Amino acid sequence: MALKHTLLAFLARQSLSGYEIAKEFEEGFGSCFWKASQQQIYAELAKLEQQGEISYEAIPQLGRLDKKIYSLTPQGQQHLVDWLQRPTEPTVIREDLGVMGLAGHLIPPQAVVRELGRRRALHAEKLRQMQTLTTTLPMGSPESKDLYMHLILRRAIRYQEDWVAWCDEALQAIAQHG
Amino acid sequence: MALKHTLLAFLARQSLSGYEIAKEFEEGFGSCFWKASQQQIYAELAKLEQQGEISYEAIPQLGRLDKKIYSLTPQGQQHLVDWLQRPTEPTVIREDLGVMGLAGHLIPPQAVVRELGRRRALHAEKLRQMQTLTTTLPMGSPESKDLYMHLILRRAIRYQEDWVAWCDEALQAIAQHG
DNA sequence: TATTTGTATTCAAAAAATTGAATACAAGTA
DNA sequence: TACTTGTATTCAATTTTTTGAATACAAATA
Numbered sequence: 001m002a003l004k005h006t007l008l009a010f011l012a013r014q015s016l017s018g019y020e021i022a023k024e025f026e027e028g029f030g031s032c033f034w035k036a037s038q039q040q041i042y043a044e045l046a047k048l049e050q051q052g053e054i055s056y057e058a059i060p061q062l063g064r065l066d067k068k069i070y071s072l073t074p075q076g077q078q079h080l081v082d083w084l085q086r087p088t089e090p091t092v093i094r095e096d097l098g099v100m101g102l103a104g105h106l107i108p109p110q111a112v113v114r115e116l117g118r119r120r121a122l123h124a125e126k127l128r129q130m131q132t133l134t135t136t137l138p139m140g141s142p143e144s145k146d147l148y149m150h151l152i153l154r155r156a157i158r159y160q161e162d163w164v165a166w167c168d169e170a171l172q173a174i175a176q177h178g
Numbered sequence: 179m180a181l182k183h184t185l186l187a188f189l190a191r192q193s194l195s196g197y198e199i200a201k202e203f204e205e206g207f208g209s210c211f212w213k214a215s216q217q218q219i220y221a222e223l224a225k226l227e228q229q230g231e232i233s234y235e236a237i238p239q240l241g242r243l244d245k246k247i248y249s250l251t252p253q254g255q256q257h258l259v260d261w262l263q264r265p266t267e268p269t270v271i272r273e274d275l276g277v278m279g280l281a282g283h284l285i286p287p288q289a290v291v292r293e294l295g296r297r298r299a300l301h302a303e304k305l306r307q308m309q310t311l312t313t314t315l316p317m318g319s320p321e322s323k324d325l326y327m328h329l330i331l332r333r334a335i336r337y338q339e340d341w342v343a344w345c346d347e348a349l350q351a352i353a354q355h356g
Numbered sequence: 357t358a359t360t361t362g363t364a365t366t367c368a369a370a371a372a373a374t375t376g377a378a379t380a381c382a383a384g385t386a
Numbered sequence: 387t388a389c390t391t392g393t394a395t396t397c398a399a400t401t402t403t404t405t406g407a408a409t410a411c412a413a414a415t416a
Binding site: 009087102170 | 180187255267274275281285293333355
Binding site: 017018019022023038039043046066067068 | 394
């Protein structure tokens with residue numbers, strides 16, 4: 001799995017608590033290329049800590065449970081660097097809408113059109129979110145760190161744009177057909 | 179999960195054996211929107227059969243194990259139709275290359291460039307495969323069945339095209355950056 | 357004839373992800 | 387003050403996926 005490596009990569013940029021990482025995955029930069037639930041993240045952090053890849057500093061909170069700020073250990077950094085130099089795998093595609101394409105003839109065309117419209121709106125909204133995220137990124141610095149972030153966000157933006165464009169294409173094809 | 183529904187959708191088009199479905203998922207039309215291993219498919223077919231969603235006819239093979247040709251039962255078809263009318267979820271993205279973008283500054287830029295080149299080639303090859311698949315699809319019939327198949331394949335083609343284009347964009351940005 | 361490739365299915369263990377919570381308290385809103 | 391939202395972590399059961407096989411034989415190739 002690579003949730004492990006994704007967490008290491010996050011912590012390579014800055015030290016964070018489980019909660020902060022989970023938020024990143026939910027709304028922030030992480031949301032454009034990795035999905036993981038809060039529980040998954042907490043479980044994995046605990047495991048990585050146990051394996052000595054990361055360590056934490058417990059920050060006492062006023063009257064509540066300690067906040068654990070995790071950072072990479074040298075061992076964790078080494079593992080991350082090793083992993084980064086290995087070839088990547090494209091994300092696994094499991095697309096419900098493809099299944100609809102296989103058996104869509106079993107339901108009324110309006111149902112298909114409705115779903116395409118829904119998906120179009122969904123991807124357009126996601127696109128908007130990604131564009132907003134872009135504005136929060138540090139700009140124009142000569143650091144490759146920032147360049148890479150921009151490229152990944154570009155990837156996410158293109159992806160959503162492509163979905164919107166395809167939905168339009170599909171909707172038009174169905175309109176012309178029927 | 180929706181491997182279940184994907185299998186039902188395949189069997190709604192034609193009756194197939196586990197082996198034939200697995201081949202579809204590996205190389206054929208299925209490969210553009212759903213990933214599943216052979217074992218997963220056999221296990222799921224057995225489960226669906228046990229639940230009465232599909233049934234099989236055992237075809238005795240010369241000297242080898244029977245081939246099981248599965249078909250949808252009316253119950254299975256009903257479940258599929260119900261499922262098809264529910265809103266779809268976009269595929270879950272877990273993209274290793276995004277992780278590289280997060281922590282790519284920890285490795286030499288050449289390593290990043292090499293990986294982008296590798297991925298470009300990989301997606302270009304996949305694109306070629308998808309384009310070949312297009313030629314095997316029935317064309318121009320007025321059946322919505324065929325229209326939908328074309329649209330899904332279009333989605334898969336656009337996806338790979340977009341990857342190739344982004345790799346080029348990223349490679350260029352890195353080259354300009356120095 | 358020996359080896360590889362293709363057809364066809366099954367088993368089992370381990371890893372990972374999902375689902376659905378519970379706990380605890382602060383701060384802001386109605 | 388009651389309610390909701392946000393911060394922060396943890397537990398447990400179940401479902402899904404992945405990994406790595408074993409079995410069996412036909413047909414094609416070397």
